[in-house]
Amino acid sequence: MKIFAFINQKGGVGKTTIAINLARALSLRDYKILLIDFDPQANAGSGLGIKVGKEESIYQAIIEGYCEKFIKNPFPNLYLLPSSIDLVGLEVELVEYPNREYVLKNLIKNSFYQDKPLKDFFDFIFIDSPPSLSLITVNILTACEGIIIPLQCEYYALEGLSLLVKTIRGIKKSLNPDLMLFGLVLTMYDKRNKLSHEVAEEAKEHFKWIIFNTLIPRSVRVSEAPSFGKPVIDYSPNNKASEAFLKLADEFLERIKSR
Amino acid sequence: MKIFAFINQKGGVGKTTIAINLARALSLRDYKILLIDFDPQANAGSGLGIKVGKEESIYQAIIEGYCEKFIKNPFPNLYLLPSSIDLVGLEVELVEYPNREYVLKNLIKNSFYQDKPLKDFFDFIFIDSPPSLSLITVNILTACEGIIIPLQCEYYALEGLSLLVKTIRGIKKSLNPDLMLFGLVLTMYDKRNKLSHEVAEEAKEHFKWIIFNTLIPRSVRVSEAPSFGKPVIDYSPNNKASEAFLKLADEFLERIKSR
Numbered sequence: 001m002k003i004f005a006f007i008n009q010k011g012g013v014g015k016t017t018i019a020i021n022l023a024r025a026l027s028l029r030d031y032k033i034l035l036i037d038f039d040p041q042a043n044a045g046s047g048l049g050i051k052v053g054k055e056e057s058i059y060q061a062i063i064e065g066y067c068e069k070f071i072k073n074p075f076p077n078l079y080l081l082p083s084s085i086d087l088v089g090l091e092v093e094l095v096e097y098p099n100r101e102y103v104l105k106n107l108i109k110n111s112f113y114q115d116k117p118l119k120d121f122f123d124f125i126f127i128d129s130p131p132s133l134s135l136i137t138v139n140i141l142t143a144c145e146g147i148i149i150p151l152q153c154e155y156y157a158l159e160g161l162s163l164l165v166k167t168i169r170g171i172k173k174s175l176n177p178d179l180m181l182f183g184l185v186l187t188m189y190d191k192r193n194k195l196s197h198e199v200a201e202e203a204k205e206h207f208k209w210i211i212f213n214t215l216i217p218r219s220v221r222v223s224e225a226p227s228f229g230k231p232v233i234d235y236s237p238n239n240k241a242s243e244a245f246l247k248l249a250d251e252f253l254e255r256i257k258s259r
Numbered sequence: 260m261k262i263f264a265f266i267n268q269k270g271g272v273g274k275t276t277i278a279i280n281l282a283r284a285l286s287l288r289d290y291k292i293l294l295i296d297f298d299p300q301a302n303a304g305s306g307l308g309i310k311v312g313k314e315e316s317i318y319q320a321i322i323e324g325y326c327e328k329f330i331k332n333p334f335p336n337l338y339l340l341p342s343s344i345d346l347v348g349l350e351v352e353l354v355e356y357p358n359r360e361y362v363l364k365n366l367i368k369n370s371f372y373q374d375k376p377l378k379d380f381f382d383f384i385f386i387d388s389p390p391s392l393s394l395i396t397v398n399i400l401t402a403c404e405g406i407i408i409p410l411q412c413e414y415y416a417l418e419g420l421s422l423l424v425k426t427i428r429g430i431k432k433s434l435n436p437d438l439m440l441f442g443l444v445l446t447m448y449d450k451r452n453k454l455s456h457e458v459a460e461e462a463k464e465h466f467k468w469i470i471f472n473t474l475i476p477r478s479v480r481v482s483e484a485p486s487f488g489k490p491v492i493d494y495s496p497n498n499k500a501s502e503a504f505l506k507l508a509d510e511f512l513e514r515i516k517s518r
């Protein structure tokens with residue numbers, strides 16, 4: 001299993017932040033990671049200090065059918081296929097495509113990097129997704145093999161899980177039989193706050209088979225890091241959230257090895 | 260100006276929370292408010308203690324063309340037209356509708372409440388929106404007269420503003436010439452945190468003509484309230500966020516009167 005998507009239709013739950021920082025933590029452990037930003041907001045790019053226009057983004061790569069020349073390399077072992085706001089237009093344009101649900105899957109399958117297929121050059125491919133269950137998200141669900149659900153420790157985020165799981169089951173049945181729920185990460189956890197604790201307990205009960213033990217704490221440094229174009233691990237290495245992301249990387253690797 | 264939408268494609272920035280609590284604050288000042296939940300996540304409903312199935316939601320109201328029988332009244336002067344997850348399907352179904360961009364606008368225009376047109380019975384109509392710029396959001400932008408932009412005091416939220424303003428300008432030109440940016444509300448403001456202050460200063464500079472002076476502080480009580488199905492004003496009346504929402508209501512009314 002190499003291709004993972006960070007998905008949750010509830011907005012602002014930490015999808016981009018976990019995708020960036022888990023990718024960065026794994027790159028520090030000498031794994032080669034490609035982070036694909038498939039959200040028109042292009043936050044994964046700006047969180048790594050990269051902003052591009054339409055011609056240099058995944059939007060153009062989809063039009064051309066290949067993505068090698070669009071891939072950037074902002075940190076050692078960490079590569080990015082950036083997005084742009086023009087991806088919003090893709091939503092409507094995709095409707096007329098013949099295999100409209102498989103556009104991203106085919107892009108990944110048909111592309112190379114330094115003369116190797118993407119899945120051979122990279123150890124893992126991560127995909128950041130927008131907060132919706134639209135055609136862009138369907139494309140992500142058919143392109144990936146494993147799903148990681150970021151879950152903010154708040155009430156509305158917990159409430160949205162049943163819709164998310166239902167949608168994933170639907171895609172697995174109709175478009176991507178290999179799709180698997182790989183993990184659920186509790187984030188923005190504040191141990192002083194009763195609600196955080198209650199949400200965490202509830203999630204552990206319902207998802208005990210996929211929940212990661214590592215909790216990502218709420219920390220101001222995490223929300224400051226993107227304005228410097230850096231993962232929090234580079235911006236504030238001794239911060240408790242940075243340590244948590246490194247621990248999450250170890251837990252992720254253990255789970256991969258034990259499959 | 261009576262119909263306001265709470266819009267921001269960035270996820271988790273406080274759209275639902277501000278829509279619910281501003282509506283509740285105005286209802287305490289004896290204004291009759293209809294809150295329309297046009298987000299498939301249906302958070303505005305659950306934040307008021309209401310969850311309904313497809314047949315009792317706005318999804319069904321759109322099919323029938325009228326909404327009176329679907330309107331609930333959870334608090335004095337505060338009415339809700341609830342959503343359901345089936346609204347996700349509307350996104351695809353709307354594509355074949357003849358006036359697909361005006362479905363919500365026509366529903367509001369053609370509906371009555373206690374024998375009066377909606378705009379005559381209610382003092383204000385608020386619309387909560389999903390975190391996207393899809394056809395559902397286009398419907399909201401053509402149905403409303405004024406836009407209120409909730410802005411979380413974080414970097415990614417600030418970054419998304421230019422895309423939002425561009426989209427609003429596009430809709431004003433093509434589908435809704437009366438559309439106006441009415442206000443911008445800074446929320447989840449944490450005075451101990453440098454980033455909050457920087458984002459607030461930057462937003463005040465670029466949007467000084469529409470920004471509300473009232474800042475909504477970050478407060479755990481706000482995120483606890485939805486699990487009790489209540490606005491924070493009812494759940495924790497003496498909380499600093501509750502006071503801020505009441506102040507925001509006064510500022511909102513002043514701005515309406517001085518137009």
Ligand SMILES: Nc1ncnc2c1ncn2[C@@H]1O[C@H](COP(=O)(O)OP(=O)(O)OP(=O)(O)O)[C@@H](O)[C@H]1O
Nearest residue numbers: 011012013014015016017131218219222223270413
């Ligand atoms: N552990 C954390 N501690 C503090 N702030 C955090 C943490 N994780 C994320 N944030 C902040 O919370 C906000 C939301 O996170 P993020 O943008 O990653 O969520 P998202 O799910 O990708 O949002 P969207 O739905 O818009 O794509 C951001 O401003 C981010 O900096």
Ligand SMILES: Nc1ncnc2c1ncn2[C@@H]1O[C@H](COP(=O)(O)OP(=O)(O)OP(=O)(O)O)[C@@H](O)[C@H]1O
Nearest residue numbers: 011154270271272273274275276390477478481482
């Ligand atoms: N002032 C505040 N203080 C603390 N928490 C808040 C505050 N405002 C909102 N929240 C919490 O932050 C989270 C995001 O808020 P909310 O769901 O209202 O945002 P949204 O923009 O409607 O999200 P979406 O994009 O998913 O529709 C919720 O869990 C909410 O309870």
Ligand SMILES: [Mg+2]
Nearest residue numbers: 015016039043
């Ligand atoms: Mg994101």
Ligand SMILES: [Mg+2]
Nearest residue numbers: 274275298302
């Ligand atoms: Mg919302």
